[in-house]
Amino acid sequence: MTTDPTRRTPENTYIIDVHSGAEMARLVEQDQLITRAMGGTLSEFAHLTHLETVLDIACGPAGWALELARQLPDTTIVGVDFDRKMLDYADAQAKLQGSKNVTFRMMDVRGPLDFANDSFDLINARFLFGFMPKEGWSSLVKECYRVLRPGGTLRLTEGEGSLSPKSANERMYALFSQSIWSAGLSFSSSGRTITIAPLLRAFLQEVGCIHIREMPHLLNYSAGTEGHRGWCQNVTIGFRLLQPFLVNEGHTTAEEFESLYVQMQEEMNADDFLALFFFLTALGQKSSKAEEK
């Protein structure tokens, strides 16, 4: 029996076919757009020289990790992901880039992390909502805290979707929120929103992080803005790849989706298109031994 790559399974809970080349290319592009919107790879830090070891959770094709490796050649960076092909690809990218300070390991971050205690100065996790069941967040954050060095930082970034007054765009994002919710990936009580960002601070507090900060981010991709072309392409490709997931979750039909998809693109192409994408970064520190005393 052939496995449908677009169907989620207990082993693979990602909402998009992880072996799609288009998805890999989209993730690389998205990494660049998001990093730019955030002001850089680690814009919250005034200095980066103290970072000796960094872990990137669910790194995918590792756009962020590779960019960090280029910027900080003396820092050791490890990216982990559950997909072997993604990691092989990321590895090839590292060789192309000439970065010897970044390596990749196959790991399912929904389970225990295969690292010793106190291993990393910084742990980064960005946009995990595409695969992380809501009941898995607590244990992931606990594991991250365990492998974080005293004084190290845990950095979580999650999106809350887009807002647009245009009807097809609005409807499409509503479908997305509903589908994320019914798939057990969201903390919303009704499926009307994605609702993970509000919980990031609570996750950090629960494990005992100190000096917790939250940094909101905004990507305006209205017509005429710098973000318009790149993010509209991301949305166009992303929703095409999401179609099987949205239909399989039962909140739309293939016919409705196709009609909405065409209308969504027309709206994005219009001169009066308005839309914003919101996301949040929450950072917390593991108390150092001095602070514990």
Add this chain to the structure above:
Amino acid sequence: MLKEPRSWREILRTVLLDTQERQRLEKLFDARSLRRWANGEANPQLQNFRSLLQALPQHRYQMISLIGQEFPDILERLEISDVEDTLSTIPSPVYARVLEERAKSTSPLNLWGVGMLVLQNLVKHLSAPQSGIAALFAQCITPPKGETKIRALRENFLQANTLWPTPFASNTEPYFWGAESVAGSVVASCQPAVYHDTKQEHFLLMHPSENVLRHMNSLIAYPILQGERVAGCLVVLSTQPRFFTNLRFEVVKLYSELLAQAFRECEFYMRFDVELSTIPEASLQLLFLSSFREKANALHRSAEQHGTPMSYTEAERQVLQHFLLEGDSRDNGSDSTHS
């Protein structure tokens, strides 16, 4: 193409002729040692070879090759043989991913994935320290119904590394390229072109955007071919002058062959079907682009309302055709380039 240096010492001598470069290198190495190495009176120690290669990233690949010619055993001791192999070929996981995607289907989504993967890897492959790299594909625009000639190209699959000084795709609409451009000339002739110093006066337009022209210092343009048919032109830009050495030219050639996988057969055209118009200057083009989307939307809607629906892509083609014909009239006759 520049005359190829015959030795790594010749490269070093040429670099030392530049006052700024000489002063920079003298901060890293003993000035007398540099002169002795350049003149063949002495050889660097292994560590100095490594440091020299790091200090001259724009000459790295050529120097590796030429050092290896004079000192055949040294490449292994320098531990760069695997890097050299990597740099002259496309890594196998990249080939695997691209060909796998192509084999799945020729849907627009898969082909977009193929094109983006190729350009993302090309930019990463060519990225060197202090070097901004950008790449785009200028694709032949399928003529509207009833027409057979390719009149313009349109940019697609933009990519740039983080060292490119400004956002590369800052214009909200992709540019059109015509007979006035390097890309147009390459598509019409089906021959690659290299410009080692784009700041010099050139007959052809390197890029429509002043912002890009300001930062670009060298360029290579390679036709995307399938036999004798052409789909468009791969254009790669560098902020460094004389960036496109023979080795990098070969790398671009390999990627252009892979990029051909991103297009269906029907998107390749015979040379004699390429008759590019002259696209109006950038300011006029931007004016056109600012209302292009609205006109295409209006035409698409009007066709639906009149019971003669057309695809959005066809609407775009017709709006462009009208713009190009207006341009031809403005110039009092055809400016088409016949291949």
